[in-house]
Amino acid sequence: MERNDIIKEHDNLSERKVEEHENSLEDASTNLRCSPAADSVVYETNSMDDDESTPVSKKAKLERDPLPTEANERVASISTSTGSLSASVQEQEDDDDHEKEDLSSTDDSSDQSDGTESHDDEEQDPNEESDQKDSSSSEEDFDGDEQVPLDSEQLDLDNDEDEEDASLFRRIIAAAAANGIPLEYLAAHGIQLPIEDDEPVEYPFGEAPTSLDDVANFIQSDRCKRILCLTGAGMSVASGIPDFRSSNGLYATLNATKLTATEEQIEAIEENPSFSLDQHLFMENPLPCLEVNREFILGVQERKWKATLAHRFIELLQTKTNGGKGKLVRLYTQNIDGLEDQCIGIGHERRIAVHGSMDEAECANCNAKMDFDHFCGLVRSQIKDITGQDPSAPKESSAIACESCGRNTVKPSIVLFRSKLPDVFFNSVPIDVKDIDLLIIMGTSLAVAPANSIVWRIPKSAMRVLINRERVGWHLGLDFQSNDRDFLASGNCENVALDLMEKLGWLEDLRPLLDSNELPESSALLLRQRLEELEQKPSPKQDQNPNDKSLQQQET
Numbered sequence: 001m002e003r004n005d006i007i008k009e010h011d012n013l014s015e016r017k018v019e020e021h022e023n024s025l026e027d028a029s030t031n032l033r034c035s036p037a038a039d040s041v042v043y044e045t046n047s048m049d050d051d052e053s054t055p056v057s058k059k060a061k062l063e064r065d066p067l068p069t070e071a072n073e074r075v076a077s078i079s080t081s082t083g084s085l086s087a088s089v090q091e092q093e094d095d096d097d098h099e100k101e102d103l104s105s106t107d108d109s110s111d112q113s114d115g116t117e118s119h120d121d122e123e124q125d126p127n128e129e130s131d132q133k134d135s136s137s138s139e140e141d142f143d144g145d146e147q148v149p150l151d152s153e154q155l156d157l158d159n160d161e162d163e164e165d166a167s168l169f170r171r172i173i174a175a176a177a178a179n180g181i182p183l184e185y186l187a188a189h190g191i192q193l194p195i196e197d198d199e200p201v202e203y204p205f206g207e208a209p210t211s212l213d214d215v216a217n218f219i220q221s222d223r224c225k226r227i228l229c230l231t232g233a234g235m236s237v238a239s240g241i242p243d244f245r246s247s248n249g250l251y252a253t254l255n256a257t258k259l260t261a262t263e264e265q266i267e268a269i270e271e272n273p274s275f276s277l278d279q280h281l282f283m284e285n286p287l288p289c290l291e292v293n294r295e296f297i298l299g300v301q302e303r304k305w306k307a308t309l310a311h312r313f314i315e316l317l318q319t320k321t322n323g324g325k326g327k328l329v330r331l332y333t334q335n336i337d338g339l340e341d342q343c344i345g346i347g348h349e350r351r352i353a354v355h356g357s358m359d360e361a362e363c364a365n366c367n368a369k370m371d372f373d374h375f376c377g378l379v380r381s382q383i384k385d386i387t388g389q390d391p392s393a394p395k396e397s398s399a400i401a402c403e404s405c406g407r408n409t410v411k412p413s414i415v416l417f418r419s420k421l422p423d424v425f426f427n428s429v430p431i432d433v434k435d436i437d438l439l440i441i442m443g444t445s446l447a448v449a450p451a452n453s454i455v456w457r458i459p460k461s462a463m464r465v466l467i468n469r470e471r472v473g474w475h476l477g478l479d480f481q482s483n484d485r486d487f488l489a490s491g492n493c494e495n496v497a498l499d500l501m502e503k504l505g506w507l508e509d510l511r512p513l514l515d516s517n518e519l520p521e522s523s524a525l526l527l528r529q530r531l532e533e534l535e536q537k538p539s540p541k542q543d544q545n546p547n548d549k550s551l552q553q554q555e556t
């Protein structure tokens with residue numbers, strides 16, 4: 001495809017949407033302060049390089065900063081003419097050079113810290129070792145060339161002879177246009193997309209899924225053998241834990257001025273609230289992280305929250321399919337609340353807590369564990385309550401010293417930004433993604449890498465179902481308009497999970513949870529109402545819908 005055709009294609013596809021995006025580009029630039037891309041690269045920089053001391057990459061720095069307001073003009077010039085995105089990227093990088101200085105204090109501080117290396121040596125969860133078959137190749141796998149950074153080299157449109165690049169580029173711009181994303185945005189934010197070749201794919205699910213019935217039918221069919229789940233904070237919202245990036249989420253509601261931090265640190269957190277959970281900041285000043293998490297840590301200790309219907313759906317995916325042997329290959333959860341553990345049917349070995357868990361404590365410097373209850377006692381008495389709800393909390397915070405090395409670096413065993421994910425993640429993903437038939441993504445913005453890479457690492461024949469309040473994942477290739485395999489169940493996790501479980505005929509399996517009071521109040525109410533509605537409906541024999549029938553026939 002010629003360059004002009006490519007550009008035309010983008011123009012045609014985007015005609016409807018680009019105009020409104022150009023108008024809102026300035027707003028978008030503000031939002032990017034806590035943008036998905038920022039988090040994503042912060043993670044990739046360290047975990048992929050496997051080098052804790054690697055400074056934040058140029059792209060990462062770039063992505064922490066808003067698009068310049070004159071970007072509109074450059075979008076226009078890109079779409080109309082001879083220019084290539086490489087020019088635009090170069091321009092952006094030049095802009096970035098002076099910004100480097102602003103952020104260098106963060107990097108410097110990390111370099112001074114001697115604690116960052118310790119996370120490299122993090123031990124595997126012994127319970128999960130049995131799943132590690134070929135750990136030597138997995139990191140390499142993650143660095144593989146399936147992931148394509150949009151840099152100047154790849155976007156040299158003058159190289160008409162390189163058909164592969166042209167084909168890749170065509171896909172990228174088509175996806176961007178379909179989602180209303182200006183090219184400038186892609187180039188400036190180092191968006192990464194998988195390469196997909198043009199080979200036709202035979203889908204095990206046949207026709208493209210267009211309804212929850214289709215999804216339910218596929219789950220029950222023999223053609224669906226291996227299911228993977230990727231979950232995030234939206235899964236636990238019904239239990240009372242806020243997510244991170246919604247307007248009422250942790251980041252938007254965080255009042256950085258209440259944190260015990262320097263002016264510079266407060267400014268950085270105001271600009272990008274996820275910086276409060278940054279490893280390098282923690283080693284320099286552990287108090288913001290502990291203050292942000294105080295309520296969460298103590299809530300976990302008090303077992304304040306209950307697994308939701310969405311969690312129970314994943315449990316039943318294992319216990320109710322394949323004649324009880326289960327189809328759930330793995331649940332990758334980004335959540336640190338440990339609610340999956342309440343669903344014993346999922347099985348501990350089948351659950352990977354990608355970002356660690358809140359119910360243990362350890363030293364970020366020497367890795368020594370601290371008894372969790374002891375840690376909670378210290379959090380209660382030494383860390384101030386920035387929410388102002390606990391009158392017994394101290395007025396000032398003081399850091400928690402490690403009993404082993406003496407440094408003030410004890411924290412919950414969660415993965416902070418710019419620190420490494422557990423080895424079990426890198427060891428398991430390459431094995432788990434093979435031959436997957438269905439990926440269920442629930443309650444996540446897919447903003448954070450490398451967890452989000454699962455979306456494009458599964459086979460391209462696999463169905464991908466997103467259950468979320470908002471449409472996300474375009475930057476990973478999820479395309480609910482054009483891809484036959486992608487299905488969006490837009491809405492609340494609890495409602496969609498309930499609908500799906502009803503279609504699968506699993507609601508009666510949940511009834512005991514009502515009796516034992518194991519569901520969050522709002523979830524229990526939803527379930528109770530649904531069960532009552534079903535009781536009032538005519539029996540299936542009198543009024544059976546064809547989908548239900550096929551489900552019953554397929555159920556083993």
Ligand code: OAD
Pocket residue numbers: 231232233234235237238243244245246249274277334335355414415416417442443444445446447448467468469470472491492493494
């Ligand atoms: P986010 O807060 O980024 O995304 C939650 C997603 O769930 C958003 O797209 C919401 O619209 C959606 N959502 C919220 N409530 C929902 C509900 N009841 N039903 C359906 N959808 C709902 O949370 P994560 O994607 O989990 O890392 O964030 C990923 C990581 O970023 C977290 O693990 C955390 C964070 O910084 C660490 O702290 C290490």
